[in-house]
Amino acid sequence: xxSNTVRAExxxxxxxxxxxxxxxxxxxxxxxxxxxxxxxxxxTDLGASPSEIQWIIDAYVLVFxxxxxxxxxxxxxxGRKRFLIIGLVLFGGASLIALLVAEPWQLIAxxxxxxxxxxxxxxxxxxxxxxxxxxxxxxxxxxxWSAVAMVGVIAGPTLGGFLLQHYWWGSIFLLNxxxxxxxxxxxxxxxxxxxxxxxxxxxxxxxLSTVGMGALVFVVISAPGAGWTSAKTLIAAVLAxxxxxxxxxxxxxxxxxxxxxxxxxxxxxxxxxxxxxxxxFGTGALLLMLTQxxxxxxxxxxxxxxxxxxxxxxxxxxxxxxGAGLGQKVSNRTLVAVGLAVMAxxxxxxxxxxxxxxxxxxxxxxxxxxxxxxxxGPAAYATLMGAVPPEHAGVGSALNDTVQQVGMALxxxxxxxxxxxxxxxxxxxxxxxxxxxxxxGALVLGDPALARTAKEAFVSAMSFxxxxxxxxxxxxxxxxxxxxxxxxxxxxAVSEPGMVETGS
Numbered sequence: 001x002x003s004n005t006v007r008a009e010x011x012x013x014x015x016x017x018x019x020x021x022x023x024x025x026x027x028x029x030x031x032x033x034x035x036x037x038x039x040x041x042x043x044t045d046l047g048a049s050p051s052e053i054q055w056i057i058d059a060y061v062l063v064f065x066x067x068x069x070x071x072x073x074x075x076x077x078x079g080r081k082r083f084l085i086i087g088l089v090l091f092g093g094a095s096l097i098a099l100l101v102a103e104p105w106q107l108i109a110x111x112x113x114x115x116x117x118x119x120x121x122x123x124x125x126x127x128x129x130x131x132x133x134x135x136x137x138x139x140x141x142x143x144x145w146s147a148v149a150m151v152g153v154i155a156g157p158t159l160g161g162f163l164l165q166h167y168w169w170g171s172i173f174l175l176n177x178x179x180x181x182x183x184x185x186x187x188x189x190x191x192x193x194x195x196x197x198x199x200x201x202x203x204x205x206x207x208l209s210t211v212g213m214g215a216l217v218f219v220v221i222s223a224p225g226a227g228w229t230s231a232k233t234l235i236a237a238v239l240a241x242x243x244x245x246x247x248x249x250x251x252x253x254x255x256x257x258x259x260x261x262x263x264x265x266x267x268x269x270x271x272x273x274x275x276x277x278x279x280x281f282g283t284g285a286l287l288l289m290l291t292q293x294x295x296x297x298x299x300x301x302x303x304x305x306x307x308x309x310x311x312x313x314x315x316x317x318x319x320x321x322x323g324a325g326l327g328q329k330v331s332n333r334t335l336v337a338v339g340l341a342v343m344a345x346x347x348x349x350x351x352x353x354x355x356x357x358x359x360x361x362x363x364x365x366x367x368x369x370x371x372x373x374x375x376x377g378p379a380a381y382a383t384l385m386g387a388v389p390p391e392h393a394g395v396g397s398a399l400n401d402t403v404q405q406v407g408m409a410l411x412x413x414x415x416x417x418x419x420x421x422x423x424x425x426x427x428x429x430x431x432x433x434x435x436x437x438x439x440x441g442a443l444v445l446g447d448p449a450l451a452r453t454a455k456e457a458f459v460s461a462m463s464f465x466x467x468x469x470x471x472x473x474x475x476x477x478x479x480x481x482x483x484x485x486x487x488x489x490x491x492x493a494v495s496e497p498g499m500v501e502t503g504s
Contacts (some may be wrong), residue, residue, distance in 0.1 A: 014133055017190060022145060025152075030175055032060075038160065038302070044444075052105075057412055060112065063119065065406055069209045072398025077195065080193070083123075085184055090120060094110050094117055127396070130390065131194050132194070138382060138385075147317045147320040151317065159175055162306075202258035208244070208246050248261065263392075268484055271483025272380050274483075283473075285419070288412065292458070294308055294359075296439045296440060297439075297455045297459060308363070315371055319375055338477075342375065343372030344469075346365045349365030350365035418464070424457075426457035426460050432450075
């Protein structure tokens, strides 16, 4: 017979649990950073075209964003530890499948399966965190959780670069397997099961949210290439509007909704959510640009390109800890706004890069972005998750992940398309089609003059994208200043609903 106990005190093994959650998050971060680094190799060895490269990236985002709300809601009902382990197993299994692919479409399919695993795994990491830590320690835990992304930026490109330099491109997916295995074993041994109070499943909400979010992400991915008025874009847009509109109407009327829409009435929740989506749009295409800059323009090998990002990762990780400490004395609104303003300054530095400025100016801009992200990140996540009732921790975490992924999908799709257009327009009209299509195509031709022109065109496109990043991060800072408010001080002795630990 299963027993339920509501726990007002933080879990005694909470710091061990945080280690498992960070390890689980690490597998997602490592995979995505390695994939960006592998783009040039995939173009040459696998014969992937620029559009196929975009789909290798976006297939994951499409499935991941489409299933997040459903996964988060189901984890609240059926168990967050259970969903964490299921997600890890699926993600690791899909990584093994990716080792065997021989065609771009097969890798796209494997990435889609990784998206299924990631969507099940990701909401549980943050939802478990906020249920096992109380308010006094939650900011430190969130800072450690977000700093793991920076560890991934270090470990992913460095280890991935070594593998790409010495082995075939498929070996990069081997990185996911041991991390996944260790995380599953640690979760089984250390982590209790947590879930929200029992409530009925909302199958109509599940169907409408999955269809609506999937269609929305498909629109932003396909529209830049196919055109906003193409048949498939219009059909997907209509489907997204109908499904998401129906989802909102249904959730407002449902007795036990999958997504409590009243969350958006909280200025801290909505303000931090929209700040994060603007930030994600501004930075989503950043690594996509810079990994190609390091390898195509500066001529770095894959491993050297990974190590070149090390100062950015270290700076961001250190300032995550600084941001968490300052959060005890400075308001979240101030930290988020100042951090985003520093990130905008970093984008401004990158905007002045040329084909001859080299590594120094690039790493200066990245260091500023790392400092700004470290200040803003813990404050933004603490604000958002602090507004979520613990019984809805899974779906609240999933909603945060969803808006972030939509912003990144918009960034890769829209900015990726715009940057390709800027690059092509900057190339001479008489240049070969392959050279006008991508910088990789230009370098393969072996013409030094054409290669120089392509490098200059690529950096001019990067400069344009950096100015876009300046605009979006400043908009996010303004939004944070306008909407965020101090959180009410919780009563120390009040138990938090939804912190339910279940055991045999």
